[in-house]
Amino acid sequence: MADAVVTLKIMPESPDTDLEALKNAALSEIKAFCNETQTKCEEQPVAFGLKAVQIIFVMDESIGSTESLETKISEISGVNSVEVTDVRRAIG
Numbered sequence: 001m002a003d004a005v006v007t008l009k010i011m012p013e014s015p016d017t018d019l020e021a022l023k024n025a026a027l028s029e030i031k032a033f034c035n036e037t038q039t040k041c042e043e044q045p046v047a048f049g050l051k052a053v054q055i056i057f058v059m060d061e062s063i064g065s066t067e068s069l070e071t072k073i074s075e076i077s078g079v080n081s082v083e084v085t086d087v088r089r090a091i092g
């Protein structure tokens with residue numbers, strides 16, 4: 001099986017949410033889900049001081065759906081929503 005590159009968009013509950021703590025908790029869940037330590041995190045401005053966290057990581061396709069990961073991340077304190085915005089098959 002090939003690898004898949006997954007992009008998650010995590011929306012915090014408010015502009016006051018500690019994004020570093022949110023990122024660290026989400027990265028911990030990703031590592032537990034697919035044992036991936038190579039990730040890319042970005043903060044993206046949304047509106048009125050609110051910033052979304054975008055995390056890109058690689059997982060083995062054989063793991064299947066990311067639904068359980070999304071559920072775990074949505075249960076993190078300060079998270080309003082989690083959405084997979086992109087999934088691509090990695091070639092090479």
